Amino acid sequence: MKTLLLENILTAMNIRPNQKQKGIRIKKVTYDRYDISSHTLYFRWNNREVPVERIKNYKNVYIVTDSPFSNQEKLNPDQIILVKNLKDSFFQFTSYYRHLFNIPVVAITGTCGKSTTKEMLKHILKETYNVQATISSKNADYYNLPYLMGIDENTDVAVFETAVSKKGDMTESCKYFYPTVGIMTMIDVDHTDKIRSFENYLAEKAKIMQGMNNEGILILNSDDPHLSSIDTSKFNGEIITFGKNKNAIFRMKKFQYHSSGMAFWMEYKKKEYKGYIPGLGDYTVYNAVAALAAAAILGVDIDYALKRLSSFHHMSSHFQIIEGRNQITLVDDTWKSNPASLRKGLETLSRIEMPSQRKIAVLGRMAALGKYADEEYEKAGHLIAASGVDILITKGSIAKDFEKPAIKAGVKPQNVYHFSDADEIKRFFDSFLRPNDLVYFKTGGDDSDFDEVIDYLRR
Incomplete structure (x- = not known):
């Protein structure tokens, strides 16, 4: 400060x-x-x-x-x-403090990808810039003031996540940070326990434009249908798009899966670039290209930014591949579980191929869905079957709702198991797991039982 x-x-x-x-x-x-x-x-x-x-x-x-x-x-x-x-006096203070500094401030929002995009952009910048940024996935409103006060005379650029879990969150976050650059990664059902409808949730996310005073630069995922539906007519700044869409300004042309990362090809201003990013999944490339777009806007050379991204250390528990004991492979994706993140995790799981491999999904509940819960568990059950999951294990009473739709969609009933705690899962795995098994873990919220099982199975 x-x-x-x-x-x-x-x-x-x-x-x-x-x-x-x-x-x-x-x-x-x-x-x-x-x-x-x-x-x-x-x-x-x-x-x-x-x-x-x-x-x-x-x-x-x-x-x-x-x-x-x-x-x-x-x-x-x-x-x-x-x-x-x-409250009025407090936000008079935050406005005063924020405007002491004439620096670019990037605000990142979306249902998924906020933390990873922020960490990627921070990694690109931090070698040559003094960056103030959100820590890990700690993006609750309680942290906003400490993050703002972390800006000082030595700060060159700030990068913050602006999360939405209830009405008013976006507007309030912007009254701390007054962003000059906004990034919207993707939107899907989430936090509809407190924001009762998806339409209102989407509208709350879109308030980032008002928070930017409808000025500056807005970076949008042009492949996301929900983002394509938001009204940007009052936004007087510049809109930069990224995605596979042929009209995207940062156009993603091709992805290629490697053992622990993604190669990708991107076109910008009629020039093609090739990059590599540690971490698996198409969404990893989307996050990387969003970060590249922001870096380019901030004046960073794209070739330099791509080189920085190749050394990015993927975030813990974000589809983190871990070597397990007895030649098994673990995937820790327990950072969050909502419909979008589960879908992306299972789609990425389906792209991993190893010989004689069984794919085992250990799933806890999806969080904060409100009236959309039944519908989203039904969709997820069908996705589990379509993703080639051989064994489904659910943990906790709410996660049991994955089972019926998964069986209906083709998962064999004899390959579906349910447990209540970590000890039950550990005892089961002691006799069940075989070499080359791939075990995927996903849950919504802090559940120490998942951490305990993953630690138990590590090499």
């Missing part, structure tokens, strides 16, 4: 500082009361209890609040900044 003067922050929030509040340096801004230390400005959300006794041990701590709190009389009155509307 850039060190700020309290008087400048207060002025940005339309508050006139008093004489005692002038000349005070602020080195940390937080809404986490456990993160308070000296020279901190603390925004008190949700009327949380203020740790007054601890604050008394620090120097220059100021609390922004819209209501009184217990024991506030023990603090110096100048430390308490009372505002009419805390």
